[in-house]
Amino acid sequence: xxxxxxxxxxxxHTVYSTRISxxxxxxxxxxxxxxxxxxxxxxxxxxxxxxxxxxxxxAGDDIVILDAMKMKNxxxxxxxxxxxxxxxxxxxxVTKGTVLVEIT
Amino acid sequence: MALEKKIRELKxxxxxxxxGGGEEAIEKxxxxxxxxxxxxxxxxxDTGSFNEYDMFVEHDARDFGMEKKHLPSDGVVIxxxxxxxxxxxxxxxxxxxxxxxxxxMHSRKIAKIMDHALKMRIPLIGINDSGGARIQxxxxxxxxxxxxxxxxxxxxxxxxxxxxxxxxxxxGAVYSPAxxxxxxxxxxxxxxxxxxxxxIKTVLGEExxxxxxxxxxxxxxxxxxxxxxxxxxxxxFSQIKRLISFIPRNNEIKAKVIEAAAPDANYDIEKIVPGDxxxxxxxxxxxxxxxxxxxxxxxxxxxxxxxxxxxxxxxxRTVGFVANQPLEMAGVLDxxxxxxxxxxxxxxxxxxxxxxxxxxxxGYLPGIDQEHxxxxxxxxxxxxxxxxxxxxxxxxxxxxxxxxGYIAMSSRHLRADFVFAWPTAxxxxxxxxxxxxxxxxxxxxxxxxxxxxxxxxxxxxxxxxANPYVAASRGYVDAVIExxxxxxxxxxxxxxxxxxxxxxxKKKHGIPPF
Numbered sequence: 116x117x118x119x120x121x122x123x124x125x126x127x128h129t130v131y132s133t134r135i136s137x138x139x140x141x142x143x144x145x146x147x148x149x150x151x152x153x154x155x156x157x158x159x160x161x162x163x164x165x166x167x168x169x170x171x172x173x174a175g176d177d178i179v180i181l182d183a184m185k186m187k188n189x190x191x192x193x194x195x196x197x198x199x200x201x202x203x204x205x206x207x208x209v210t211k212g213t214v215l216v217e218i219t
Numbered sequence: 220m221a222l223e224k225k226i227r228e229l230k231x232x233x234x235x236x237x238x239g240g241g242e243e244a245i246e247k248x249x250x251x252x253x254x255x256x257x258x259x260x261x262x263x264x265d266t267g268s269f270n271e272y273d274m275f276v277e278h279d280a281r282d283f284g285m286e287k288k289h290l291p292s293d294g295v296v297i298x299x300x301x302x303x304x305x306x307x308x309x310x311x312x313x314x315x316x317x318x319x320x321x322x323x324m325h326s327r328k329i330a331k332i333m334d335h336a337l338k339m340r341i342p343l344i345g346i347n348d349s350g351g352a353r354i355q356x357x358x359x360x361x362x363x364x365x366x367x368x369x370x371x372x373x374x375x376x377x378x379x380x381x382x383x384x385x386x387x388x389x390x391g392a393v394y395s396p397a398x399x400x401x402x403x404x405x406x407x408x409x410x411x412x413x414x415x416x417x418x419i420k421t422v423l424g425e426e427x428x429x430x431x432x433x434x435x436x437x438x439x440x441x442x443x444x445x446x447x448x449x450x451x452x453x454x455x456f457s458q459i460k461r462l463i464s465f466i467p468r469n470n471e472i473k474a475k476v477i478e479a480a481a482p483d484a485n486y487d488i489e490k491i492v493p494g495d496x497x498x499x500x501x502x503x504x505x506x507x508x509x510x511x512x513x514x515x516x517x518x519x520x521x522x523x524x525x526x527x528x529x530x531x532x533x534x535x536r537t538v539g540f541v542a543n544q545p546l547e548m549a550g551v552l553d554x555x556x557x558x559x560x561x562x563x564x565x566x567x568x569x570x571x572x573x574x575x576x577x578x579x580x581x582g583y584l585p586g587i588d589q590e591h592x593x594x595x596x597x598x599x600x601x602x603x604x605x606x607x608x609x610x611x612x613x614x615x616x617x618x619x620x621x622x623x624g625y626i627a628m629s630s631r632h633l634r635a636d637f638v639f640a641w642p643t644a645x646x647x648x649x650x651x652x653x654x655x656x657x658x659x660x661x662x663x664x665x666x667x668x669x670x671x672x673x674x675x676x677x678x679x680x681x682x683x684x685a686n687p688y689v690a691a692s693r694g695y696v697d698a699v700i701e702x703x704x705x706x707x708x709x710x711x712x713x714x715x716x717x718x719x720x721x722x723x724x725k726k727k728h729g730i731p732p733f
Contacts, residue, residue, distance in 0.1 A: 124549045126581040127621070127653030131497045131549035136524065138441075138555075139548060145587040158423040184422055208424060 153216040159183025240315030256311035264300035297332040308336035311346035319349035322356040326363025340469035342379040348386030371398035376569040384409040404435035474537035483513035526556035539567035542577035553584040561600035568608035576629035611716035640687035
């Protein structure tokens with residue numbers, strides 16, 4: 116059975132006494148888009164890392180190749196800049212949303 | 220005599236078929252807490268009313284050793300019968316025969332009974348218990364599913380379609396239930412998913428059990444794919460019978476009218492709703508205080524609880540109740556509750572069931588997650604469904620009806636036939652605190668004692684606008700009524716709108732915000 120807390124919900128400055136749904140209580144805080152972070156959009160295995168720390172990259176360059184769902188996905192940079200950190204190496208298994216490479 | 224011999228032969232042939240996949244497979248089925256396909260059908264239908272067809276149908280697949288396999292009735296039982304005397308068509312997949320897998324002839328049998336149900340304009344009940352496509356039959360299995368989905372869609376809104384998930388229902392197979400009106404599930408027995416735990420593990424590396432991924436509770440509480448939750452098959456069968464008692468057998472007739480009965484006197488309608496609009500109460504008590512026998516048959520009880528939907532009767536006629544639930548999330552409209560209400564409204568409209576709406580909501584749920592989840596598009600479904608519905612629409616505003624929520628909940632503006640408001644109703648563009656903060660921002664911020672001025676202004680606003688009389692003065696509300704008059708006025712409204720007729724512009728179909 117869904118666990119529900121007796122709680123309060125504020126709408127338009129009015130405080131309502133009510134039960135809070137599990138889904139609402141567990142909602143994730145919003146994180147703004149970070150175009151410099153190359154993240155795994157799906158869990159999978161890293162097969163190639165095409166950049167090293169300090170490399171200059173252009174928007175659209177391939178950064179890593181992520182093998183997932185029988186596809187070798189080329190993850191590209193959204194921005195032009197310098198590689199700040201490389202957090203994975205070939206063979207690593209990554210979950211969804213892992214920051215693989217950071218570019219500034 | 221020759222005839223006697225032939226009859227004996229027939230009996231023997233039947234006996235063989237009735238054993239399905241054989242005693243061993245039946246034992247396995249029982250060990251899982253499951254009934255056999257034919258037992259399930261017998262349990263749902265009136266005693267002795269079931270007639271089975273296509274018992275001797277068999278596959279003619281020739282690949283992968285299938286030519287040597289004998290699959291009794293090709294793993295599915297079809298037929299017709301009655302529930303409380305109402306005719307229904309039914310099919311049940313037989314898990315004891317090749318895991319209830321769907322091959323060409325199996326699907327043809329289902330398609331046959333579906334065609335029959337549509338032609339005869341009677342409800343279709345489908346019992347799903349199948350491992351999925353019969354891989355040996357290849358693309359013929361896929362064709363079979365496609366034929367079923369097409370019929371589900373064409374029959375939608377013409378005959379009631381009920382899906383009962385009593386075993387696995389995985390992969391493409393889930394789309395037949397998804398296209399039907401009501402999905403019944405049973406704890407520890409029903410399993411529904413597109414990709415199973417094994418695929419998820421190999422592809423994504425995430426581990427989850429079948430029950431956690433697509434069990435009965437998941438579909439009743441989280442995904443909203445199922446409508447009725449039961450602890451056992453027996454409980455599930457009685458829920459199905461109860462549902463059938465409320466709905467008409469096709470879209471051209473009304474539900475059967477039974478003898479009217481007064482609500483239970485224990486539900487004192489004047490004592491349910493607190494005057495303070497920020498305090499919670501159970502809106503189901505209001506429904507029970509007006510419904511015949513205080514009998515309310517709730518649908519999707521565990522999903523988006525801030526919206527309550529279900530069937531009841533008023534003066535013996537079936538009605539659909541839609542109500543905001545202040546007990547849960549203050550009764551807000553959000554993505555899930557909008558979805559839930561909109562679909563039910565369309566069901567009632569399709570099957571000539573009048574709608575009674577109880578309104579008490581602060582508006583739409585604010586939040587980034589809601590906005591990003593498309594609360595605009597989903598919220599619009601409620602507006603669309605109410606506007607489009609031509610069945611009698613009766614609305615009672617119990618307490619708050621603020622902003623867009625007021626418009627959406629079967630307001631006069633969306634062509635409600637009768638809008639009643641209790642004296643506790645507050646029909647306004649927003650709650651007094653919010654409104655005063657905006658309208659009197661200058662006075663409040665520039666005052667020497669802003670908190671006191673704020674309080675004053677909130678009171679002023681409450682006095683002037685937090686009531687039903689402004690809306691009543693414009694005719695947006697037909698009558699401000701005492702709570703104790705609610706049932707009488709609803710009964711009268713239903714009586715008056717018995718032959719309601721609305722002309723709609725000719726169109727192929729609208730484009731609802733799916």
